[in-house]
Amino acid sequence: MQNSYKKLMLGVLCSSVLFLSACGDDDKDDFFVAQPKVFLSEQAYTQDVMSQASSIRVMRYNMPNVQEKTAEATALVIYPKTPQPRDGWRVVVWEHGTVGSGDSCAPSRNSFNPRFKAMAESLLAKGYVIVAPDYEGLGTEGIHPYLHLKSAAQSAIYAVKGFKQQQGNKFNGAWVSVGQSQGGHASLATAEFAGNDPNYKAAVAAAPASSLGYIIGTVAPQALNKLILGEGAGAVQPGTAKAVYSELLAYAAYVGVGIKAYEPNFAYQAIFESTSELVAERAEGTTGENGLCLEDLITAFSTDMDQWLQQNPGKTVVDYPGLTDNFDQNLSVKNFLRDNQPATKKINVPVMIIQGKEDRAVPYDVTDALQKNLVALGTDVTFLGVDGASHTQAIVLRNRELVEFIEENMPAK
DSSP, X not given: OHHHHHHHHHHHHHTSTTBOTTOOSOOOGGGOOXXXXXXXXXXXXOSOOOTTXXXXXXXXXXXXXXXXXXXXXXXXXXXXXXXXXXXXXXEXXXXXXXXXXXXXXXXXXXXXXXXXXXXXXXXXXXXOEEEEEOOTTSSSSSOOOXXXXXXXXXXXXXXXXXHHHHHGGGEEEEXXXXXXXXXXXXXXXXXXXXXXXXXXXXXXXXXXXXXXXXXXXXXXXXXXXXXXXHHHTTSSOTTHHHHHHHXXXXXXXXXXXXXXXXXXXXXXXXXXXXXXXXXXXGGTTTTSSSOOBXXXXXXXXXXXXXXXHHHSTTOOGGGSOOBOTTGGGSXXXXXXXXXXXXXXXXXXXXXXXXXXXTOSSSOHHXXXXXXXXXXXXXXXXXXXXXXXXXXXXXXXXXXXXXXXXXXXXXXXX
16 A cells, blocks of 8 residues: 555656656655756846847856856847747857956847857847857856866756746757857867757857967967067068967966866966966956956056066067966866867767968967867868958858858758
8 A cells, every 4th residue: 555655656746847757667765856947037138239139138047067066157048030930949059259257248248249249140030049158157156167168068058958948848959059269169068068969950160269278388489479570571560469469368367267166276376477477367356256358358468568578678579478388287277278178079960160261369270180180080070261361250251151051950940
């Protein structure tokens, strides 16, 4: 009698939406696992508009962070004006490029980047919903773990889970990821971690961040010397070398601060020379929540370079004491560079990679090597090298091909 009662109660509980499908014809009590709450709330986005959008919302959702704890995150959800397909919306997850590490830098708190807006309008016109995560620690409590593969992937995967919890059958389930720069790295990360999800259809990565240690330690000094010579000969606009170096140091500062998200005692200041250490600290700010956004941090490094050059006549930008010579031998940095290099495993969905040939932040040769490695691993890769395009231009110039690739792998209807 007692056994029959337990089986009756098991059947009742298994029919409830509050429990997962782990229930079975079994007397074990540990099958009753509550469904995790991912979607939390949403509110209107009021910072900007899109002509093809019917509604723009900011969704709050739960995700596992780099400390394996549940943390709140935010994402923009942009709905098209086209009718909802009978079997539900398809979703394009947009993974943004570097904006900074402070909460004020989160895309959901700012107007749209014009390059993102152009792409988003094209996708909305086709009938896709766009879900755009801010990433862990941007706009919500916690330090942003910049260029952390798993964190970036979880930000996307759990944004989709949250959207599904909220929308139910209004969401078809099918989704793809698209990203540029940091977002290109994130899209490849998403493809790695979500590749076994049958609803995940494809990935697009433009100028994906990769091989940061090699770029900063080997490629950058050579490139900076060429730019300085070009400036001296009048072939390169004055200040180009300083702008490129300032941007790379900003990325490095965000990496250092980001490691603190999972190694709270990491002293990233040790990988910077004393001259640039105080500038690097501005990436974190005073709380980890109020660090400088990208353009402001680049300006801070550039200003410091100007002051240093004035105090050191005869020196050039390449002599500015930024990172220490052995920064990549720091154990925490070494582990970061090894563990967060994208495209080291076969990806099980089609991948499009877009890369400008005049990119000074992520050199063409670096991305070319990355895509060749993916092909060697057995990944279906479409590689678009864009003549004359800079770091941010390539994805704009190949917007039509990007949209066609998404339509081919996940039709909007």
